[in-house]
Amino acid sequence: QVLLWQPVHVLPHTHDGVQINTYHMPTTCSRKVEVSDYVRYHYNGTLLDGTLFDSSHTRMRTYDTYVGIGWLIAGMDQGLLGMCVGERRIITMPPALGYGENGDGSDIPGQASLVFDVVLLDLHNPRDGIAVTNQQVPQSCTRKTVAGDFVRYHYNGSLLDGTFFDSSYSRNRTYDTYVGRGYVIAGMDEGLIGVCVGEKRTITIPPHLAYGEEGTGSKIPGSAVLVFDVHIIDFHNPSDNTEFTVTYKPEECDKQTKKGDFVKYHYNASLMDGSPIDSTHNYGKTYNIVLGANQVVPGMEDGLMDMCVGERRRLVIPPHLGYGERGVTDEVPGSAVLVFDVELVEMEEGLPEGYMFIWNEDVSPDLFSEMDKDNNELVEPSEFTDYIIRQVNEGKGRLAPGFDPYRIIDNMFSNQDRDGDGKITAAEFKLKADEAAAHDEL
Ligand SMILES: [Ca+2]
């Protein structure tokens, strides 16, 4: 190794100090080299006559070392102090602060003054923790991440000297991870705690909280400080429920939605950052479902319960109650938290649980012959269907709202037609009626 340390006090001619000539200064410098910092730099070493004796550039790797604690020749230990990342300096030192009377090997003669042209690329102290800077917190922030939350964020990653190494933007998808659970480098795990949805921050991570002395891949050298500019898109916790806020409540609100009700509603769906997903207003009609029938994601079912007509709500639905880790291709990103602004437009009360048809009044004692219009002692499908539809139209019976009435009636018919021959006999009818005595079926 060329840059050996020699104790200054045993050498003569120590009155000549180190000369420092900064010829390039970066526009920003948040920190300067201090004693016991660890630095990575490139250099060319020449004699006073310009003869090159050593260069880190030819080795194509930075020189990495502690400063000011005797790991370097005295002239470098002094000459690097106060330097900024990105700064370029000529450090000139007399022989006494270099290799003295004897020189070093065949390249550095005795009594040689040395000239080092240095550019500083990286700087940290082993005592450093992460640094959070450039915070931009949205005005509304009702919740901040805690360990165990699942976060989706975008980032640009660079080294301290600005060399870019990775970006989620270039992949066009967020980086998604649990925080505080060791799934990401320690510095990131820490830097993503206490963030708000929509927040931007710069997280500077020293190597011992990143990829250490080894570095990783071809772009992150050993002992590198990493700088991440992150933008939090959303986060949730696996224990979250659908969160809802009533944004408008009509004065009259005595009838509220429950399981089995047929509801018609409008919605605007978006992501937490406000980007739109979908809206019923685009189609000019309401979305209609039977509550509790698994026709929409569970979070939406929850959010539409106990609502009255005219009411508006904002629902925040975590992915495990929405579209999960997979999302919906080209519409909903995986693990996304969704925001639905919903308005209940209409509701039709459902039947009691388990019923698809009920009588509103006492059942006629002579159902079979009333159905058997042509008196052939058989009830054919058309007779059956006509009869049920008439009861519904006359308000004597009710079909479960929100379903195709003909499918319900077909099912009712099949249920009665024990032998499946497409006709109901008086015996089949009676058998079924006895069985169902406790029910209000036919
Ligand atoms: Ca008949």
Ligand SMILES: [Ca+2]
């Ligand atoms: Ca039959």
